[in-house]
Amino acid sequence: MFALAYAHTIGADVILYATRSSTEGNNRIEHYVAFYAKDHSTQASTSTGTNRPTGEAIKRAMNRIQDILHKPRIKSEVLYDEATDSYSWIGPEFGKPMSKSTDEVLERLRSFKH
Numbered sequence: 001m002f003a004l005a006y007a008h009t010i011g012a013d014v015i016l017y018a019t020r021s022s023t024e025g026n027n028r029i030e031h032y033v034a035f036y037a038k039d040h041s042t043q044a045s046t047s048t049g050t051n052r053p054t055g056e057a058i059k060r061a062m063n064r065i066q067d068i069l070h071k072p073r074i075k076s077e078v079l080y081d082e083a084t085d086s087y088s089w090i091g092p093e094f095g096k097p098m099s100k101s102t103d104e105v106l107e108r109l110r111s112f113k114h
Contacts (some may be wrong), residue, residue: 011053052102055080056066058087061109 007015016034053061055078061107063073080102088099100108 007014029043052082053106055087055089058105059089062105065112066111067087 018031018032020030020032021028058080059074059078062078066073072092073107074092076087076091076092078087080087084099085102086099087102087105088097091098
């Protein structure tokens with residue numbers, strides 16, 4: 001399910017998902033996920049002025065991670081600030097204002113392993 005949320009966040013057009021049982025007999029299953037997208041640079045952006053994921057898309061993806069980790073969900077709005085190229089929200093655990101660069105947020109979503 002996380003792969004679908006992530007694909008939506010990055011604007012992927014195609015998701016390839018494959019599994020393979022381990023040949024070592026240890027009941028392990030390997031999962032492979034690949035995302036592919038067309039070059040949308042000439043199309044009108046449906047997210048933000050700089051073709052960044054919307055705050056709502058980021059919130060959905062971050063909340064999927066929070067759910068997997070059994071941590072509180074983000075309840076506030078996630079806002080994108082084009083001037084600073086960052087996202088901000090109210091932290092779900094302590095109610096503190098949070099702000100991260102777009103690169104930090106997207107890298108967190110890309111690198112999440114469960």
